[in-house]
Amino acid sequence: MALTKEALQSLVALQEKDSVLDSIQKEIDAVPPRIAALKADLEGERRHMDAAKAKIIELEKKKKTKELDVAAKDEAARKHTSQLNELKSNDAYKAMQAEIEKEKAAAGDIETEILVIMEEIDKARAEEKAATADFKKTEEFSKKDLEKLEAELSHAKGRHAAAKAERDAVVAPVPPELMKVYDHLRSRGKPDAIVPVVDGHCAACQINISPSMMADVTKQKALVNCDSCQRILYKREKAAQAAA
Numbered sequence: 644m645a646l647t648k649e650a651l652q653s654l655v656a657l658q659e660k661d662s663v664l665d666s667i668q669k670e671i672d673a674v675p676p677r678i679a680a681l682k683a684d685l686e687g688e689r690r691h692m693d694a695a696k697a698k699i700i701e702l703e704k705k706k707k708t709k710e711l712d713v714a715a716k717d718e719a720a721r722k723h724t725s726q727l728n729e730l731k732s733n734d735a736y737k738a739m740q741a742e743i744e745k746e747k748a749a750a751g752d753i754e755t756e757i758l759v760i761m762e763e764i765d766k767a768r769a770e771e772k773a774a775t776a777d778f779k780k781t782e783e784f785s786k787k788d789l790e791k792l793e794a795e796l797s798h799a800k801g802r803h804a805a806a807k808a809e810r811d812a813v814v815a816p817v818p819p820e821l822m823k824v825y826d827h828l829r830s831r832g833k834p835d836a837i838v839p840v841v842d843g844h845c846a847a848c849q850i851n852i853s854p855s856m857m858a859d860v861t862k863q864k865a866l867v868n869c870d871s872c873q874r875i876l877y878k879r880e881k882a883a884q885a886a887a
């Protein structure tokens with residue numbers, strides 16, 4: 644591929660702009676996972692809070708059922724007590740008395756169970772309060788963080804658009820065939836598609852450049868690819884060399 648020095652230098656200028664564009668794109672790409680992580684954290688806190696609320700409701704239901712059980716036992720004991728005087732035989736009287744004692748004991752046992760449940764409810768309420776506070780705090784923080792990230796993203800997008808315009812402004816002088824090679828290299832994971840030869844070595848892979856190849860690079864009349872990494876080689880101008 645026949646080339647000119649200007650064509651090669653215009654590609655170097657383009658690559659500088661592309662490199663700026665790449666780094667801004669990296670910033671942009673990094674934001675959505677951070678937003679997702681914040682949202683996942685908040686969801687976790689919300690689930691924790693919801694679970695704590697559900698636990699209270701479940702315990703309250705359990706308590707209500709036990710209270711109905713106590714009421715039923717009390718009612719049975721009351722009814723049987725009122726029937727005691729109607730009983731004629733001593734045996735029947737004693738049997739009924741035993742039944743009443745059993746019912747009262749059962750009611751007492753359930754009352755104890757209710758006390759345990761009430762303690763569990765107190766504990767569940769404390770847990771729910773803590774979980775709700777955690778959620779509120781996380782919600783507040785993540786709201787601020789989300790706003791910050793959205794602002795970061797929008798700022799980066801603005802810079803990206805400006806950098807893209809600058810990049811598009813320098814693309815014109817690059818010959819299409821050279822552009823094709825450059826794009827191909829970049830698509831293969833080599834964003835530094837065009838590299839200078841430094842002290843007789845490819846600046847990217849450090850391989851030694853043969854004298855005949857070096858002569859072609861110096862002439863800047865044809866496309867020279869590194870034998871090892873395939874990148875486009877160019878000769879850095881004296882001024883750029885001094886600056887580097």
Ligand SMILES: [Zn+2]
Binds near residue numbers: 846
């Ligand atoms: Zn190389």
